[in-house]
Amino acid sequence: MTRSIVLAGMILVCGCAEPRPPTGGPRDETPPQLVSVDPAHESVNVPPTTQLKLTFSEYVNQASFVRALSITPAPQGRLRMRWRRRSVTIQFAEPLRDSTTYVATLDDEFRDWQGVRLTRPLSFAFATGPVIDQGRLYGRVIDPTKGKPVAGLPVLVFNPGEEVNGIPAYQTQTDSDGQFGLRNVRESDFFILGLQDANRNLIADDGEQFAVPPNPLIKATPDTIEQLLDWVYTKVDTVRPVIERVRATSNRLVEV
Known part of the structure; x- marks a missing residue:
């Protein structure tokens, strides 16, 4: 049965202190955007042992990312996250289900390092089988x-x-x-x-x-x-x- 759960409290975040770009200039009021995701949106035949890599348009608040993230169906075990500048790699504790469509969503809890929130959710999907x-x-x-x-x-x-x-x-x-x-x-x-x-x-x-x-x-x-x-x-x-x-x-x- 397909399930979904907010993943705060089930995530292990790794990396150094949260990076921030140099200050100065006009205040940024543009919400963060998802520039790229690997595997790409609506990819099929994704290996169950895959990792997710998300790259954003700017530096983001990492704690807000954890609160805002939900994945359907919920993966087993704790997620492990590694941040590098504007990108995060998500590693699953257990292999994903076979022939299953997964949908990842970031709600408006997600914000950039200056506190600018999303105005609409960001979502992407992929499948571990030939059909999504x-x-x-x-x-x-x-x-x-x-x-x-x-x-x-x-x-x-x-x-x-x-x-x-x-x-x-x-x-x-x-x-x-x-x-x-x-x-x-x-x-x-x-x-x-x-x-x-x-x-x-x-x-x-x-x-x-x-x-x-x-x-x-x-x-x-x-x-x-x-x-x-x-x-x-x-x-x-x-x-x-x-x-x-x-x-x-x-x-x-x-x-x-």
Whole structure:
């Protein structure tokens, strides 16, 4: 079964002190970009013993990289990371699954060395078999009380019948326009939940706001059109009902 998990606490970071470029000049307000990744996006027949190498457009905050990274399905054991200037090499503790599509995502926790965050998630995929999953999912989350998009909202994707308060099959995040898109997922039906998740525990805690699509199940296919159906952003109703009026309508009936 495909699984996803935020990998903070499961990563061993190696290398010297975090490097920084010389100071001076105008302040950089551009988020870091993924310049290259090896194996390349949507590569197939990737060896299960492969390592990932990511190179960014600028120096980044390494601790934020650890917090922002998620991989689907979750690899076994702890990840080992080696940094060299603007590049990081990720080594897996155990061989990856055979004939499996892996999706790596960096959410808006990721920022450069000056603290500039991503405005939309960065993702790439590869497969350890000859075929890579091509399913797609799209959506947009709107706060009806403000009439504005909800940015930076975690989006959790579950297999039908799975416990919602469990580890999702996939995950991503809304961008600055409240939109999200998932590619390279299995062609299947999914239940999708947008969740505030302030403590990043992947659980719908009391008081956390959430959003769900108009239909309970969304089908991911390669032909899925980018239909940005609005999701309503709300919170769980925890207010108990209160009796406002009681009236006897006969000697045997009471209206409440």
